[in-house]
């Protein structure tokens with residue numbers, strides 16, 4: 344397993360991002376735009392073009408304003424002349440404002456549409472990538488945080504897009520306005536710089552602090568989300584009410600959220616104060632410039648029209664530059680989230696040693712566990728300790744043992760969700776690591792004890808066992824008959840098309856046993872060589888359990904299978920039973936052999952039998 348990679352992910356996490364990190368994340372922006380441009384080139388080009396045209400509108404409007412004022416002054420001085428030119432200028436300004444407004448609407452529309460499209464494509468990429476990632480990494484909390492940020496920051500990526508584009512547009516506007524100022528009064532540029540630099544530094548300082556805070560609180564915010572979820576949802580409502588957990592959950596939420604609020608508030612209040620002071624400085628410089636321009640108009644150096652143009656340009660520039668710097672820090676912040684996203688998308692799945700070995704078309708000898716040991720990542724506890732046994736082709740084996748003995752873990756290793764930390768597992772003499780993982784996993788039909796209850800239709804819930812056969816109702820019905828799920832179907836108003844779960848309209852919640860019958864049908868969807876059922880009947884009543892097993896035995900005749908169960912009426916039907924204790928094989932044999940051993944199996948069997956008497 345790629346421990347080194349996990350470690351590097353962890354390092355990135357625990358380190359707070361500096362200003363340098365923020366700006367170095369800018370390098371992801373070209374790739375981001377390449378992706379947007381690649382998927383939706385026409386709309387993207389239209390958006391760019393519209394922004395470029397509109398970048399000239401501020402200077403054009405200010406300039407026509409100047410022309411209008413100068414024409415008015417001229418008209419006052421010489422009232423006998425026809426004011427044709429003046430009205431032409433007014434019409435021109437009206438036209439520019441109208442067109443610019445229309446273009447702005449086109450920009451807003453394409454921004455929204457591009458954002459929606461990009462957020463859809465990136466969500467699909469995240470879903471696909473998650474499939475490639477090993478179970479070990481998905482269970483790693485640091486990795487999970489990374490996935491969480493990649494998943495939840497979709498809106499931040501959409502904002503990033505429009506912020507960067509607006510930034511480019513604003514840059515062109517700023518250059519045109521500065522050109523105008525340089526042409527008339529170059530010294531105004533100096534004043535402009537004085538008014539803008541303090542707010543720029545202020546902006547960078549505070550936005551990097553709030554980003555650091557948000558990022559370093561990822562885990563806590565995940566906990567807050569979790570508390571919000573368990574405190575207010577239909578699945579937990581019964582327990583929460585009955586155990587009177589509301590105050591406990593709300594209290595824990597309050598404590599954590601208050602801390603975050605306080606830290607956030609401190610930064611926000613400080614930021615407001617500093618921003619107010621620096622803005623005041625900016626306003627003072629603006630009025631300084633204004634007075635100077637007025638003085639030059641009075642002394643006849645500038646016209647009244649030029650006064651409106653220059654003061655308008657100066658004010659607009661000051662606002663545009665302030666917004667520019669503000670946006671720049673927003674962009675740096677979102678670019679870091681972009682980094683999280685690309686880091687996640689670029690993760691390479693754990694390499695398998697050799698992918699050239701062909702999976703046997705039919706299993707000949709079977710599986711062999713050779714001195715297999717295992718500890719979960721990040722833990723030193725040996726969950727499996729030097730386990731050796733064989734699962735022969737066509738054999739029906741049962742795993743028995745107390746809670747936590749390691750039964751499910753053994754299955755996870757067999758399925759290659761994890762790799763043994765010691766020893767090896769062979770299939771027909773070949774180390775299972777030599778096979779392509781996906782192809783290897785296809786030989787199994789598995790139902791776990793914590794199978795997932797998809798809030799899809801009943802048909803889809805069975806078909807997830809082999810999703811390619813989603814429309815093969817005959818096959819789905821056959822699987823349902825084997826698992827007794829057909830009885831559930833009969834009770835549903837919409838039959839196989841019944842929506843399950845309470846989340847969506849017309850959904851129906853099933854009982855634990857009904858869900859289990861449906862989950863069991865998934866295992867039958869595949870014509871798998873090896874069937875594995877991890878506590879498949881724990882929620883079934885005695886009659887249903889008996890029937891399920893009768894069918895299972897018929898169906899799996901001659902097939903390799905493993906059953907984990909705490910019910911000995913089920914277990915005793917197996918050809919061989921493996922009794923696990925503290926990660927070790929305590930004994931193995933068929934029911935009769937184990938009973939005569941008079942060890943743990945016999946003890947547990949007698950205890951359960953006594954309970955039924």
Ligand SMILES: Nc1ncnc2c1ncn2[C@@H]1O[C@H](COP(=O)(O)OP(=O)(O)OP(=O)(O)O)[C@@H](O)[C@H]1O
Nearest residue numbers: 482719722726744745746747748749750751752753
């Ligand atoms: N993902 C995990 N990460 C770390 N430890 C785990 C994980 N899953 C299980 N364990 C630990 O491994 C041990 C064996 O768990 P396992 O699920 O294999 O037991 P089991 O025999 O199937 O138990 P049960 O009968 O309760 O289902 C337990 O001590 C458990 O705490």
